[in-house]
Amino acid sequence: MGTATLVLLETTTSNLRSASLPAISAARKLAQSNGGQVVGVVIGSGIAAAAQDAARFVDKVLCCDNPGLAAALAETWAPVLVAAVKQIDAAALVASATSTGKDILPRAAGLLGAGMASEIVGVTGAKTFRRPTYAGNSLTDVEVLTPVVVATVRQTEFPPAAPAASAGTVEALAAGAIDALGSELVALHASKSVRPDLTEAKVVVSGGRGMKDAANFKVLEELTDLLGGALGASRAACDAGMVPNDLQVGQTGKVVAPELYFAVGISGAIQHLAGMKSSKVIVAINKDPEAPIFQVADYGLCATWESTIPALIAQTKAIKAAG
């Protein structure tokens, strides 16, 4: 039975993605229980430089570099993760709960016959984890009963890892037979946002059903950009087609924990709160005094967005100008 903790590290061709840093922190925590090394695995095509970059954070990097692995397909990547687990006789496999991690890790767990804990927020032992269930209305302790443990890591609940004292080594990992089972990536239509990533932004400004119309989000965008933040939305606003679904904050969207969160025209449904209640400071602006969002807000202002956001922008500008 092995002791190493394996962590899937997502990269560009040249760099480790910051989204994977919380998974490294979780892996280090797990390694305290497992007693072995933290080993990263990077998968892709032409990723030698990225493997070196990733090695700054872990004891060792397994690099599976193959033209057939350029796209992050679960069909091809999950077998590579299985090969990596076997090569180092890993006790655990973890990854950040990104859209890639959430897609691929369960498939790898299935191939390994391993039990998996999703979106963990705490490591309580070698095989025991804490994770939110019921949209975050329960914190649930789970125990994985299989020899190998698989987990995805909620990024907001683990700090981004700092580089290790000394960089690890990089070893090649053979890809084995690559079979995409007919799946292929046709195109990635990247979000054109110049704003920081929603899950990494220090400030998030979210609008809800109360914004009434897509055009009204312009004023929220102005506030967002003034604060150097990211734009978010409630499920109601996404469902109504006001903004794309990738802006959705909540149980069914993204989980955020910025230093400052504005909820504008958002009632505060349980499923929205699940995605933002770990924020450090929450500001709610809503015309309904009974809106549940006020129960979690540090500062609540009972008013319409029309009567407040322009003034908020003007006064924030004044403060910034005053330095």
Added chain:
Amino acid sequence: MKILVPCKRVPNPDLKLKVANGSVDLAATTWQVNPFDEYAVEAALRLTEKGKGGERVGEVVVVSIGPKETGAQLKQLLAMGASRAILIAGEDSALDPNAVARTLQAVVAAEKPDLVIMGKQAVDGDDNQVGQLLAAALGWPQATFLATIVLAADGKTATVTREVDAGVEERRVRLPAVMTVDLRIIAKKAVRNEALAPATAEWEDTQRLASLKGIMAAKKKELREITADSLGVGAGLLVKTVRHEAPPARKAGVKVASVEELVAKLHNEAKVI
């Protein structure tokens, strides 16, 4: 085209959850179909229709694992338009994602669908695992978190889009496959079978409700109740739920009377702007 849609019965996610003595108390809740699974049923219905209100070509089979009362949720899905239903006796406490996937694997072996479509996650366990585990067990391709599905006229491949962290990803997938759906899958033009519906086809911007006619028709549809034993499945648990705990409550904040007061507090007190 035969589509299998696994559906879970979940407690009403809009009701306050009671957590006490290390467990959740669901005695007073109401039950419903997991919203994402209901969207999966809507997607499956559209893939077997000649446009909105058109005749059904093929079969949509819904399957659930749950106690006998889950029949009520399956009847609702039959009334929406599903062709028939299978209820496998089971209790949540004796299941984990792997056990569910293994049971569904046996259903797939018996039913031989062209496609499995299901929600990306159940809103009680929030695991987001079963679709991927099922695809792994079957050795099938998987397409997760889908916003759109266009099934090719020959029924052999589908072009799908997925909402991923970096934007929207477009993929081509070979059938049979396991697909899991996200919220946008019920948009007007999100789902279409090229063999049945023209590119101009559109549906309501939501999942359909059961019509009176649908409810009447559902009474004649098959709802077969079976046991996991009859499928030859006896998977042990890989993950054990140890205990539940209510999350710490956020301390109540203050109401401010004006934008001036808000900005002053954010600047001087919270020091965030």
